[in-house]
Amino acid sequence: MFNAPETQKMNANVAPVSIPDPASVALPKTFQTVRTPDPEPRQVRVHAKDVSVFYGPKQALFDVSIDIPEKAVTAFIGPSGCGKSTFLRCLNRMNDTIEGARVSGTIQLDGEDLYDPKLDVVELRARIGMVFQKPNPFPKTIFENVAYGPRIHGLATSKTDLEQIVVESLQKASLFNEVKDRLHEVGTGLSGGQQQRLCIARAIAVSPEVILMDEPCSALDPIATAKIEELIDELRANYTIVIVTHSMQQAARVSQRTAFFHLGILVEEGPTEMMFTSPAEKRTQDYITGRFG
Numbered sequence: 001m002f003n004a005p006e007t008q009k010m011n012a013n014v015a016p017v018s019i020p021d022p023a024s025v026a027l028p029k030t031f032q033t034v035r036t037p038d039p040e041p042r043q044v045r046v047h048a049k050d051v052s053v054f055y056g057p058k059q060a061l062f063d064v065s066i067d068i069p070e071k072a073v074t075a076f077i078g079p080s081g082c083g084k085s086t087f088l089r090c091l092n093r094m095n096d097t098i099e100g101a102r103v104s105g106t107i108q109l110d111g112e113d114l115y116d117p118k119l120d121v122v123e124l125r126a127r128i129g130m131v132f133q134k135p136n137p138f139p140k141t142i143f144e145n146v147a148y149g150p151r152i153h154g155l156a157t158s159k160t161d162l163e164q165i166v167v168e169s170l171q172k173a174s175l176f177n178e179v180k181d182r183l184h185e186v187g188t189g190l191s192g193g194q195q196q197r198l199c200i201a202r203a204i205a206v207s208p209e210v211i212l213m214d215e216p217c218s219a220l221d222p223i224a225t226a227k228i229e230e231l232i233d234e235l236r237a238n239y240t241i242v243i244v245t246h247s248m249q250q251a252a253r254v255s256q257r258t259a260f261f262h263l264g265i266l267v268e269e270g271p272t273e274m275m276f277t278s279p280a281e282k283r284t285q286d287y288i289t290g291r292f293g
């Protein structure tokens with residue numbers, strides 16, 4: 001971990017450049033993403049190739065290709081509307097739920113085609129869990145929030161087994177000590193940061209391979225944010241994590257690889273430290289130094 005440049009503040013004297021609407025910009029037809037490999041190669045878990053996304057007639061993503069490594073955090077950064085969340089949602093087929101959304105290209109998890117029509121999407125979303133911007137616990141007890149997934153996926157063979165999964169998931173989400181005496185109270189009664197950790201425990205409870213996080217700290221105060229970041233850092237020992245964040249400081253603190261999106265294209269991806277200190281692309285440099293965004 002290291003400190004990213006204090007972008008907007010440090011560059012207060014740099015005139016911000018307004019970002020044109022993606023639809024109004026002529027994009028290069030064959031843009032080549034600039035890629036810098038890790039000094040020590042990591043095992044690839046998710047492989048995406050030429051992924052394009054359309055919302056009705058409007059194209060939101062253009063031929064995005066990226067390899068997501070295991071046991072590491074990959075951060076998606078870029079200005080508002082550049083397609084970060086759209087691409088994140090492609091990784092567990094959440095775009096299937098959006099009317100008029102169409103995805104083309106290939107996405108594989110360990111070589112398995114995630115868009116195979118025969119694939120069980122409910123099972124896929126357990127294997128590739130998601131944590132959203134706003135904590136969204138079910139209106140049920142803390143225990144039930146975590147027990148629900150393992151129960152519907154048949155992961156527990158007995159009541160004791162289920163209890164063990166719940167306790168372990170809450171422990172892994174660094175929440176157990178704070179809630180152990182009130183497991184049967186409603187999850188929505190917790191603080192925002194605790195609710196978000198409950199949602200992480202809920203995702204962990206079904207033994208995911210990948211965890212997607214869409215701006216998981218944007219509704220949280222700095223202390224709750226710090227706890228989630230610490231947790232993400234611990235979780236990467238066992239999970240493949242992808243995080244969308246608006247905060248470049250956060251990307252620098254929690255991720256090992258960073259992907260910079262702009263106007264629906266993946267401009268550059270590489271080791272986080274390199275991306276924040278010596279990016280290869282001028283557009284990446286301009287964004288991380290606060291010239292636009």
Ligand SMILES: Nc1ncnc2c1ncn2[C@@H]1O[C@H](COP(=O)(O)OP(=O)(O)OP(=O)(O)O)[C@@H](O)[C@H]1O
Pocket residue numbers: 022055060078079080081082083084085086087098246
């Ligand atoms: N459900 C939708 N229907 C139509 N267009 C959409 C939909 N969701 C996103 N878009 C459009 O797709 C483009 C990419 O949006 P997306 O939300 O993926 O960007 P983002 O980089 O995550 O933005 P932000 O940082 O503001 O969340 C935008 O132009 C957006 O307006």
